[in-house]
Structure formats: structure tokens, C-alpha cells
Amino acid sequence: MSEKILDVKNLVVTFDMYQGSVQAVRDVSFYVNKKETIGIVGESGCGKSVSVKTAMGLNSKSNGSVKGGQVLFEGKDILQLSEKEIREILGNRMSMIFQDPFTFLNPTMPVGRQITEAYLRHHKASRREAREKALNILKLISLPNPEENMKRYPHQLSGGMRQRIMIAMALICDPAVLFADEPTTALDVTIQAQIIDLMNDLKAKTDTSIVLITHDMGVVAKMADRIYVMYAGKIVEHGDADTIFHKPRHPYTWGLLNSVPRLDERTKEELHSIPGVPPDLIAPPKGCPFAARCDRAMNICSRRMPEAFDLPENEHYAACWLCHPEYIRKHGEQLRGEGEKHA
Amino acid sequence: MLEKNAAFLPDDFDALPPPSKQDAAIARKQTTYWKDVWRTFKKNKTAVVSLAVIALLILMVLFGPLMNEFDYRSNDYSALNQSPNSVHWFGTDNMGRDIWTRVWEGGRISLLIALLATLIPEVIGMLIGGVSGYFGGWLDTLIMRLIDVLMGIPSLIYMILLMLVFGSGSVMTLIVAMSLTGWMGSARSTRGLVLQIKARDFVTASETLGAPAWWIIVKRLIPNTLGIRVVGITMSIPSVIFYEAFLSYIGLGVTPPTPSWGQLIKAAGENFRYYPYQFIIPCAMVGITMLCFNLVGDGLRDALDPKLRA
């Protein structure tokens, strides 16, 4: 049994806006084991970024947005910590890489110094030791000519190199958890492939766990050990990567998988698309949030919110009435593919 | 866990009728851009009070002179230099004219000048800045260098020169003079904004639809600068009021007996030590108006800044 590094329990986050309260995260739980990569998959506005920012202590109970839940990390509840305590953890025990490295890096400072400063912020060390450490990290992420490139400014580097620098800054303190928010979305495909390989490589070489947030099913397929599928502020399905891709049980997961054409399959005349748009989280529907877009919706779906029903595979669960024992008893198991024939 | 035990209705697991081909309804409350701005603006109490004071001032300059029986030019030699009292609410001046009437009558002139002398150069500046920013190239360079040169010389000097040429005295000349000197700032800032906006896709979209340059400048570029320019416009009203007062004070503005706030201050300045109320009241009017417009401008800037909006 591997140990849980980060354990998020029953997180509820809402943001007050003029139009009303946006219920961005509605009772979300997830955890990360040591040396494991989890993927949180969903479309924009599903609450995946908010959940992760909250887990990093960037939304706190004090500003009123976090309405409930616990984030256990190294024996502490992140949500109870003061801003000062959180600053000690961020960049040190937990770090993050973003979609756009250009806005993240300081344009007026050579990247080498930015990496060493990230180290010196949390460690008592001489500049020389920090530089040494930075060089090691740059070699680890296989940046070409590390000595020379450390002297460069962000605008002198290519997009892929900037992304590597950001990863180096995130890794220099050997964090326990690395959060990656759409780390490859802004990159070209050939560079994306390099960065994915790099991150998979790091997984083998370091003890860092990775929380990957993305909308790209291909990227999670390559990186994640376990996958959480999020929709409208809730986790609708969870399982290990093979289960999610081969035995998905939630119609939203089916939809996500079907709407991406696969390169190893022949072209279909019409792409499968999920009709409609996600619900407005100011007034989320009473029943299943996906019911209005689901071609398998039943009466109960609009009446009651389904809870997470456990499924036979390892830790596999889905929040869908099609997985309820009562339904299965009556109609049998619903698997991906049957829905399309039916529709 | 309550739901697990709850009994199911017989039709619970029957399929819903297929979703009708409805497009997602927009559930959020409808807000237009300006409604949203107004909502943020309302949160700034100082700005709202200032706006109310400006409204009151406008009402008073329109109807104030009608509230007593005096008119602004008739003399009453039996009542010279009276302090404020129940008949002459703000007192009388050294020719026995009612100051209440003259202050509001003067305010009408001052505010009219402020309004026109702000809007006219603003429109000129927007068009010139829009053309300069949209076309770019040598035309842009030419216009911008011209503005650099013109702005190098203090505008007051122009104004005095122009007033000397046109002959001072009439309200119209004052407005024309201010318009001729005031457009440069607006042109410069509009050009800067246009340079940003013209890179946006909706401008390219207009181009690909075959829209001519004037269409793009007038329908796409200038309206999108307005939101930001409106702060500048509000903020420039106080300085125009001040210029008018100043020019009248040095004898280049409105000539007597037509009152304006500057004119009133000038006339009362001579007897300031004996009859301070004659001086203080129009000064206070100028001060309050300038302050209020500044505060409203401040509130608008916050309301229009998209980064500050929730």
C-alpha cells in the first residue's frame, strides 16, 4: 500500500459574484500517492484548476471562497495554514508549472538567476551551491548548453526551452508534489512530445508526484496512472488509466473519448459531439449536471443527483445512475459504444 | 447515504425523451457593458455623491436665476455691496446686482463652455488620432510629429494668441480657441488605443468583409476607445473650467456684463478684503465643480477598468 502524499477531502469552493454564487467546486475528493501521476481531466470551467489552486492553499477559508473540506499534506491541513506557512510550502514542497511560461518568468532577469533564486528562497546555501544545484537540474531536464542558456533572458529562448526552465524552477527544491496546469497546451506538437517525454522521465528519476490538469485525453493517456474526470464542479468518474480508457462507465467520459478522433482509426463521416454546453454553476441543476446533454438520460437523472457508485475494477467509481445496482439488475451493464448504436 | 435506501419511482429508470434541439439558454442575469460599469460605479460612494452634486449644479444653473425676481444685469443703487440676506440670498455686488442670479447665470456660461470646449476638441482629436493610428506609416509619423511640436508650446500661450486674433469677449471665440488647442492630447491617446485595438480580430473581420477605412475607424475603432477615453474627457472638464476662469480673470475671456464664474471672481477680487463673500461664492462654485468632475472621473476609471471588475 503506497502512502498518500496529498489527500483532498470533500472540497467545496464557491465564488461570490454579482450574478450570484458560482459553485465552482462541489464536493471534490482526490488523492495522490508517492511517485504517482494523476490526471484531472475536464473542460474549461469544470472546476479542475480551482480545485488544484485550493489544494495549493491559494484559495483559503479566510477569503470566504472555500466552504468546506480538508487538504491533508505532510500531516497538515493546508486550508488551516496562515499565508506565511503556505509561502514556506509553495515552491518548496509543492510547486506548479503553468500553461504559459512567458508570463511566469521574469523578463528582466537571466533565467539562471531565476532558478537559483527559487532555490535560495527556501534554502540556506551559498550562491555557488545554488548554481551547482541549478546546473544539475538543467542537466536532468536535458536542456542543451546549460551553462550558456543560464545567462540568457526568457525572450531569447524558444517556447520549449522556456517550458523546461519553468520545470527546472519547479523542481529545484525537490517538491513532494508538482502541479502541472495544462503544461503542454501552448506548445507545438513536436515540442509537446518532448516535454511529455521529459516529464515521464522525471517521474522515473525523482520522487515527485505529479498532478496533471488537462483537457487533452491524449496527454493523460501518455502520462497519468490514475484519472479523475471532472464535470460541472464534480468528479464524475475515477479509475486507473486503463479502466478509464477501456471500460469507462460515465456517458460524459464516453463523450470525451468519442469527440477526439484517433489517429490510429479510420475517419468517421460525422464526429461524435456532445450537444449543448455545460450548465451554469450559479444555478446548477438539481439532478445530474450532465443530464441535459446526455443521450442516455433517464427520468431519475433530472430528479436526483447520482452519487459515486463503486464498480468492480480497482477503485473505479462513476457518478451515474446507469451504474446504480438497481439499474444494472434491470437492464444490465451499460458500456461505451452501446449508447451510440442506440442513439 | 440517504439516497441509497430511498425507494425508486417506477419510471425512474425509463429513458427521458431525447433532449429537444434547444440551444443552451443563457441563465445568467443580462447585463450590458454599460450596466455593468454603472453597477461598479455605484459602489464608489464619493463618485456617486459627486455625480449628484453635478446634477444639482446643472439644475441650479438652469433654474436658479428664476428663483428670485432679480435679473443678472439690472442695477439697484439702493442696495450696493449688501451681505447675503433674506432678499439677496448671496448678497449684491458693487453695482447692486444680485449675486445669486449672477452666480447661476455665470455658471450656465462656464458649464456650457466647459462642455463644448471639452467635447469639440475631443471629437476632432478622436478622428485625427483614429486616422493616424489606423493608417500608420508616413501619415502617422507626420501627424504625430506635428502634435509633438504643437504640444511643445504651452497651450495657454496659444489661447492668448488666438484670443488676441479673434478678439476676446464672445463665448463662441472662447470655445473655438479652446477647441483649436485642446485636440492634441485626445488625438495622441486615441491613436495609442487604436494601435492596440486594430490588431484585434474583429477589426480584421471588418476588413475581410470589405469595409472601407472610414467605416472601420468610425464604427469599430473609435467606439472601442470611448470607454477608456471617457475618463480623460471627464477629467479634462475641470481644467477647461479653470482655463475659462483664468482667461476671464486676466481679461481675455467673457466680457461684462455677461457673467461667468471667472468674470465674477475677477470683479470681486478688487474688493476681496471688504466684501469676501462676493469672491468666495464663485470661487467655491469653481472649486466644487472641478472637484466633483475629478471624483466622477476617478470613479469611472475604476468602473471601466476590466481588471478591477468582479
Add this chain to the structure above:
Amino acid sequence: MPEIAKAPLLELKDVKTFFKVQGGILKAVNGVSLTVRQGETIGLVGESGCGKSTLGKTVLRLLKPVGGQVLFEGEDIWAFDRKRRKEYTRQVQMIFQDPYACLDPLSVIGDTVAEGMDVHRMHADKQARGREILRLLSDVGLNSSHAERFPHEFSGGQRQRVGIARALSLQPRLIVCDEPISALDVSIQAQVVNLLKKLQREMGMAYIFITHDLSMVRQISDRIAVMYLGNIVEIANSEDIYLSNKHPYTKALLSAIPIADPAVERTRERIVLSGDVPSPVNLPAGCAFAGRCPHACDRCRQETPVLREIEPGHQVACHLAT
């Protein structure tokens, strides 16, 4: 696709579009020849900086090429008189990448959709204009109540539909789609691609579909052109690009796309290119891809390969392709 020789609509002949930048000349489009036939979809695929968007803007007459010709129905678009120029803007339209920037925030949807009709004074009476707006909105799957709303009230996918309606309003013969789906969520991307296909079936216009996403472009394109540093390196029927591609860059590009299946990914052999795309300023001699190509030989570094036909309809610019 049935092999009916459709008449060419747009022909690019050795088009070159350069920009002056600090330190040299950026050869964004460096001698591209391409034919778009009536009613077909050409996918233009490549990574950022390969010149695909510049090529799109050149076709739209937004950028003037320094060399070569762009012929629309046999006529050079840069030799048009005023009247033909205006006519051309009706026949060639554009759909944009960023659904947030492509709509004027101050115009209601109806006015945005009608802009082209207003510019060309197509509807003198207000009622006809209103009817046309509603027809266009319903064509793209929006409803009549949307006409009076402002863009910020819409989601990204809905805005993209508005942008499509605007492009359709002038009944164009060719639409340049510049990354129309890359800013959208996956489930919405499929909606937009299906919509574009449906509209093409109904109205018969041609598309130039510019994208970096090789998996989506397959769904919509009849032919696909792969671009690298200002040149087309391979062009073929859509399925041939996927199944019998010849250029090493095309192979690498396809292999870089992760497949949404962990079991396949674990065993898949991939070509990961080293290094970055070189700057298009001051390109070296020879094949532009030689620096990253796993098969590059001396000839590649000296002699620039030209597009040559290796199978009917399949052209490759590589010395080694057979």
C-alpha cells in the same frame, strides 16, 4: 471523395510573403504553390511559425506577397480594380481562432452578423435584413433571441458560431478558417467541425482549414498540405497523409500526437524530434528540415528539395522520398 476534376477556384503560384525584421528578412511564406478547387477543403497543417497563418492572410489580400501570384478564378487578385476588389471580399471570407477577440464587444450579435451585408448595402429594407440575420443564426444553430445580445453573454463555442454566421453572410465561395477550433473545448470542437461540414454540404464553398491539430483536420479535409518553415513539404489526399505519408517531418508530426489510449501508448514506437524549429530569419541552405531530420544526408544540407509528384495527387519535397 469521387475523383471529379473540379475547376480550380484559387491558385497560388510560387507565393512569397516576407517581413522585414531586426537582423534580416523573415521568409514567412517562401514559394508556396497550391490549388484550391471549388467546394473542396484543404487542410493546412504545421507548427507555429511555419507560415500557415501568413499564407491565409495573403489569400485574403490582407498581406501583399513580394513574389508569385495569387489567382482567383484565373485572375490575379493584386491586379483587381476597385470593383473587383470589393467583389472579392464577398467571395473570400475568414473565420478566426480567438472567439473572444473576433467579435466587437460593443455590437450586438445581429449587427455583427449583418456587418458584411451593411458594408455591401445588400438589404435596403430593414425587415429583409432582419430576416436574413435570423436565417443565418439558425443556419449555425443559434436562435432568434440571440440577435439582440452582446458577445460577452455567450460561451466560446457560441461565439465561434456567430463568427461563422458572419462569414457566411456574403455567400462566399472560399472561407479561410484560421485555427477555428483550437481555442475551444474538445466536446465543442466536434460540434464546430460538424457544423462546418454540414454548411459545406449545403452551400458548396471551399475551405482552407489552417490548424496545428492533425487529428481534427483529418475529419474535415479532402486534401492536406503539411508546412514547415514557409514551404509545403507534403501534400496529398487526406487519408494518404495518415496512411502512406512520405516526408520525415509528416511522420514525426503524426507520431508526436499522443493517442487517447494508454495501452497503445505504452507500445507505440515514436519519433521524437530533437531541438526546436529554427528561426525563419536567415534560413540555412538546403532542406529547412535537415537540422532536425533523422535521415538527413549531405545532399539535404546543400540542395533545397522541391515538391515532386510521387503518386498521382501526392507531392513530397524530400530527396529521399520514393
